Amino acid sequence: MAPEVQNMPAQWLRTQEGLGIWEGRGKSVAVGVGVSPTARRWDSDPQTSVGASAIIAAKRAMEDAGVTPDQVDGLVVVESTTTGRFDWPQPWPDGRNIPAEMAAAFKPTADERDGIVQLSAQWIMNNMPELTNLKFVMHAPGDTAPALVAAAEAVTRGLSGVCLVIRGWHNFSGRYYVGQGAARGDTIATREKWTTGWGVVGVYPEATRFQRYLHKYGKRKEMLANFVVNSKKNGLNFPEGFFAQHRPEDVITKEDYLSTRWLAKPANLFDADMPIMAVSSFVVTTPERARDMKQKPVYILGHCATTITPRSLQHTLEEEEEGAARTGRLSQEAAGISAKDLSFENMYDGYGMFHVIHLEGLGGYAGIQRGEALDYFENEDFSTQSRYPISPSGGNIGSGRTRFWLHIDSIQQIQGRAGARQIRYPAEVGISCATFPYSGVCLVWGVSPD
């Protein structure tokens, strides 16, 4: 009998300072990783749907770890898969009935949206009958990071011995948010009346925070160029990523960055990540079980979550900086490390400016303090060959919007199999975090439990 699907308990996320080292430190490990083929947009074929891609990713993760489906006893799935468009029903191409086609190709759930614009654990169980020994099944909120935390906590608490994590993204055709929802028409009745009513969207809040940052610290937007160029380069060395698979010629220069079109100045096109379709999967287990698996275990040393409520209309720079600093303190407290112990960092970059704030919030990685990241980008080597690599994954900017490259890269770096992205100096302790500095979940990874 299939186990009941639980929701992740809120208390599994460590949100308070002063809790000390995480009691689960080093008691769970990531071993296997699998990623589906990527695509810019869905071609409406059930065999490339987010559901189908999830099956591929899960099989690849199990194969990578060297476990058989019957050895998996835990499953954590992120139900939301949207990159921005999730209206239902969709205007299906050529009048096709996509839900009916999906139901014919796969075993549906009671919700016809499953496998198309969302991904439930039940859909996975329906369509992966080879997972015969599941005892623990959970939905994690929002993103890969909380899903990995859920798996780590489940393993640490003895609820699962071998836990499979799945996180997918679907991306339909059409321009992102343009002329949709509240933006449509000449009146506006929803809460967006306070913001969209002035024509602002997407990157705007972060663009204004970055503008305030430039003003506060006397910096120039151009100083972000090397970071974005480096992220794009690292992305092209990520074989699982979108650009390495589909646009390997997309090398950009500093001049390209400075001449691309504005979205909301000072944010331009290359500051933003590109929505794609892709699904990732991870195998999380105990250090003892990992001994029999194919890949080197990567210890989960700590995790934390930060949420800063905005005082008013949108987060301010000061609130964002407070959130990043809190993430830095919480993550290092949980893992029992300091910023100086980090071999690399993979903080979030869904807009490049986020990475500036996150990086400074770590409180001393590469010696970088508040207001100093842009100077570091201009004057120092922070490539994978440097002493202090910055975003060796290339992040969302480098490989497309998934928010999971940074976790995958952290695991692969410590396993020593990041290929052309492999950092030069020993990868012993790393950190990954998504999403925003004012609202994100962070994991600390280690080569050993000590």
Added chain:
Amino acid sequence: MPKQSPIPDELDKPFWDACNQERLVIQHCRACDRLQHPPENACAQCGSRDNLGWKEMSGRGIIYSYAVMHDTNVPLLFDDQPFNAAVISLLDDSGNDSGIKLLSHLPGTPVDQVPMDAPVQVVFETTKATGQKVPEFRVVGPGTLIGDRS
């Protein structure tokens, strides 16, 4: 600049009614003596529903930050791009930052020539679809131009 006309609801009607009278009011919790915006059904600090009212503001503020929109998602504004979109810090009666933020197109300020920290004063614009007035802000003093740096 054209704008979508906001449709008031039960919660925010006093705000929009005041705009039509060319007054700026912000939701206020009497128990906490705290302003909040956007308006909510309860005070975000004490949770009270019974102590919420509206406080008339001087309409003075400063430019906290801005961006120049080149890629809006609102078709009504496509033809007006690029345009300024500023975040205004509203000042309280004592001239201190009230913590409240509002957006503005800064009528009269050239695109990307936005003086950071400059003082602004509320004005009201009439939107076309319904005639609803909305708050806007005009620059009334000097600030720091950083347009050239960005």
